[in-house]
Amino acid sequence: MSESIFLDIKIPNETGYLRLLGKIGEYLAQSLESYPGDREELAYHINLVLTEAMANAIQHTADAKRSEALHVTLRVENRKLTIKVYDQGQGFDFSNLPEPHPSCLAEHGRGIFIIKTLMDRVSYRKYDGGHVLEMEKVLF
Amino acid sequence: MSESIFLDIKIPNETGYLRLLGKIGEYLAQSLESYPGDREELAYHINLVLTEAMANAIQHTADAKRSEALHVTLRVENRKLTIKVYDQGQGFDFSNLPEPHPSCLAEHGRGIFIIKTLMDRVSYRKYDGGHVLEMEKVLF
Amino acid sequence: MLTTIESRDAVTLIQIQEERLDAHNSSDLKGQMLTLFEEGKNNMVVDLQGVRFVDSSGLGALVSGFKNASARNGNLKLCGLQPQVESMFELTRLHRVFEIFPDSTQALDSFQE
Amino acid sequence: MLTTIESRDAVTLIQIQEERLDAHNSSDLKGQMLTLFEEGKNNMVVDLQGVRFVDSSGLGALVSGFKNASARNGNLKLCGLQPQVESMFELTRLHRVFEIFPDSTQALDSFQE
Ligand SMILES: Nc1ncnc2c1ncn2[C@@H]1O[C@H](COP(=O)(O)OP(=O)(O)O)[C@@H](O)[C@H]1O
Ligand SMILES: Nc1ncnc2c1ncn2[C@@H]1O[C@H](COP(=O)(O)OP(=O)(O)O)[C@@H](O)[C@H]1O
Numbered sequence: 076m077s078e079s080i081f082l083d084i085k086i087p088n089e090t091g092y093l094r095l096l097g098k099i100g101e102y103l104a105q106s107l108e109s110y111p112g113d114r115e116e117l118a119y120h121i122n123l124v125l126t127e128a129m130a131n132a133i134q135h136t137a138d139a140k141r142s143e144a145l146h147v148t149l150r151v152e153n154r155k156l157t158i159k160v161y162d163q164g165q166g167f168d169f170s171n172l173p174e175p176h177p178s179c180l181a182e183h184g185r186g187i188f189i190i191k192t193l194m195d196r197v198s199y200r201k202y203d204g205g206h207v208l209e210m211e212k213v214l215f
Numbered sequence: 216m217s218e219s220i221f222l223d224i225k226i227p228n229e230t231g232y233l234r235l236l237g238k239i240g241e242y243l244a245q246s247l248e249s250y251p252g253d254r255e256e257l258a259y260h261i262n263l264v265l266t267e268a269m270a271n272a273i274q275h276t277a278d279a280k281r282s283e284a285l286h287v288t289l290r291v292e293n294r295k296l297t298i299k300v301y302d303q304g305q306g307f308d309f310s311n312l313p314e315p316h317p318s319c320l321a322e323h324g325r326g327i328f329i330i331k332t333l334m335d336r337v338s339y340r341k342y343d344g345g346h347v348l349e350m351e352k353v354l355f
Numbered sequence: 356m357l358t359t360i361e362s363r364d365a366v367t368l369i370q371i372q373e374e375r376l377d378a379h380n381s382s383d384l385k386g387q388m389l390t391l392f393e394e395g396k397n398n399m400v401v402d403l404q405g406v407r408f409v410d411s412s413g414l415g416a417l418v419s420g421f422k423n424a425s426a427r428n429g430n431l432k433l434c435g436l437q438p439q440v441e442s443m444f445e446l447t448r449l450h451r452v453f454e455i456f457p458d459s460t461q462a463l464d465s466f467q468e
Numbered sequence: 469m470l471t472t473i474e475s476r477d478a479v480t481l482i483q484i485q486e487e488r489l490d491a492h493n494s495s496d497l498k499g500q501m502l503t504l505f506e507e508g509k510n511n512m513v514v515d516l517q518g519v520r521f522v523d524s525s526g527l528g529a530l531v532s533g534f535k536n537a538s539a540r541n542g543n544l545k546l547c548g549l550q551p552q553v554e555s556m557f558e559l560t561r562l563h564r565v566f567e568i569f570p571d572s573t574q575a576l577d578s579f580q581e
Contacts, residue, residue, distance in 0.1 A: 079284065082222065093377055130377070189411055320535055323528055325527060
C-alpha cells in the first residue's frame with residue numbers, strides 16, 4: 076500500500092523528449108525497492124516500452140493535433156506498474172497486428188511486439204477523441 | 216512555446232523518495248536545451264531545492280495526514296521553471312524567517328535559505344487545507 | 356547523431372557516439388549510412404560500444420544498413436554490444452541476422468578472411 | 469547509510485559510500501558519529517569522495533559532528549569534496565568552519581603536526 080506512486084506527464088509531441096521520459100521511467104523502476112527481480116533489467120524494459128509507445132504516439136498524431144502535448148501517466152499501486160500513453164491519431168487494429176517473423180528483415184513492426192513481450196498486460200482502446208495504450212507490469 | 220513540460224507527481228510521504236524526485240528534477244533540467252547557462256549546475260540546483268522543499272513538507276506533515284501522498288508539480292512554460300511542493304502541516308511564517316548567520320554552527324535552518332538563494336522567486340501560501348511552496352527559476 | 360567514421364582498407368568503421376539509438380536519431384544514422392553506400396562503401400562495421408539503449412527504430416536502421424550492404428554485395432557487421440543492447444537483438448531474433456563481434460578489431464579482421 | 473570506518477593512529481577515517489547525503493540518511497550518519505564519540509574517538513576525518521549530492525540536513529550532520537568533536541577537544545576535518553558538494557559549503561559559508569583537504573592522506577597527516 077505505501078509504495079504508491081503516480082506521475083502525470085505532459086511533454087511536447089516531439090521525439091527529442093523520448094530520452095527524458097525514458098529516463099524518468101528508468102529511475103522510477105530503479106526506486107521500486109520491493110521488486111524481487113532484477114531492477115536494472117526492469118528499468119531498461121520500462122525505458123524501452125515507454126520509448127516505443129511514445130514514438131508510435133508521436134508518429135501517428137493527426138496533423139491538426141501536432142501542437143498539443145503528449146500525455147503519459149505512470150502509476151505504481153498494489154504492486155503493479157501501469158503505464159498509459161495517449162495518442163491523438165486515427166488508431167489501429169491492435170489485436171490483429173501480425174507478429175514479426177523471426178527471419179524477417181523488415182525495418183519496422185517490432186515496437187508493439189517488444190511491448191507485448193516485456194509487459195504482462197497490454198491493451199489499446201479509444202479515449203477522448205484519441206486512444207490510449209495501457210501497459211501493465213506485475214511487480215512481484 | 217514548444218518547450219512546455221508539465222509533471223504532476225504523487226509519491227509516498229517518506230524521505231526514501233527524495234532521491235527519485237531529485238533525479239527527475241535533475242533530468243528535467245538537463246533536457247532544457249534552450250537554457251543558455253550551465254545545465255549541469257542547474258540540474259544540481261533543481262535536485263537540491265526539490266530535496267529541501269520535500270524534506271520540509273515531509274517533516275512538518277500533520278500526523279493525521281501522514282498516510283496521504285506528497286504532491287509535487289514541475290512546469291516549464293514561457294522559459295520559466297515553476298516547482299510547487301504541497302504540504303499538509305501547520306505552516307510557518309515564511310517572510311520572517313531569520314537568515315542563517317555566516318558563522319552560525321546551527322544544525323538546522325539552511326534549507327529555505329538555500330532555496331531562496333538558488334531560485335528567482337519563492338512564495339509560500341495556504342492552499343486547500345495545507346500550504347504550497349512555489350519556486351520559480353527563469354530559464355534565460 | 357554523433358558518429359566517428361574511419362576507413363580501414365576496404366571496410367568503413369562507424370562508431371556511434373550516442374548513449375541512445377532511438378526514434379529521435381535513428382533516421383540520421385540511416386542517412387549517414389546511405390551516404391557511405393552512395394560513395395561505394397559497401398563493407399561496414401558498426402561499433403555500438405558507447406550505446407546503452409536501442410529501441411526498435413534503432414534496430415530498424417541497422418537492418419536497413421544490412422539490407423543495403425547485402426544488395427551491393429557487401430556486408431554490415433556489428434561489434435561492442437553492451438549486455439542490454441545484446442538482449443534486444445536476442446528478443447527480436449536479429450542476433451541470427453547480423454554477424455556480431457566483441458570488438459572492432461575482430462570485426463574488421465573478419466573481412467580479411 | 470553505508471560507511472567504511474578505519475582507525476589510523478588516534479584519528480578515525482569515515483568514508484561515506486553513498487552518492488547522496490540527504491534528509492533520508494543524514495541522521496544515520498549522525499548516529500554513527502555519536503557512537504564513535506562515545507568510544508572516545510574525538511578526532512575524525514570524513515571523506516566525501518563518493519558523495520555527489522549533499523543537502524542542508526547532510527551539512528547539519530557534519531556540523532553536529534564538528535561541534536561534538538570540538539566540545540571533546542578533538543576535531544572533525546573533511547576531504548574529497550566533489551565540485552558540486554564544495555559549492556554547497558561555499559553557499560552556506562561552512563567552508564570557513566571546517567578544515568577541508570583534497571584527500572584523506574593529507575587530512576590524516578594534518579593531525580600529526
Ligand atoms: N499509436 C498508434 N497509432 C496508430 N497506429 C499505430 C500506433 N501504434 C502502432 N501503430 C500501427 O501499428 C504498426 C506496428 O507498430 P510497431 O510495432 O510499433 O512498429 P513500427 O512503429 O516500427 O511500424 C505501425 O506500423 C502502425 O501502423
Ligand atoms: N513545510 C513547512 N511546514 C512548516 N514549517 C516549515 C516548513 N518548511 C520550513 N518550515 C519552518 O522553517 C524553518 C526553517 O526551515 P529550513 O530552512 O528548511 O531549515 P530546517 O528544516 O533545517 O529547520 C523550519 O525549522 C520550520 O520551522
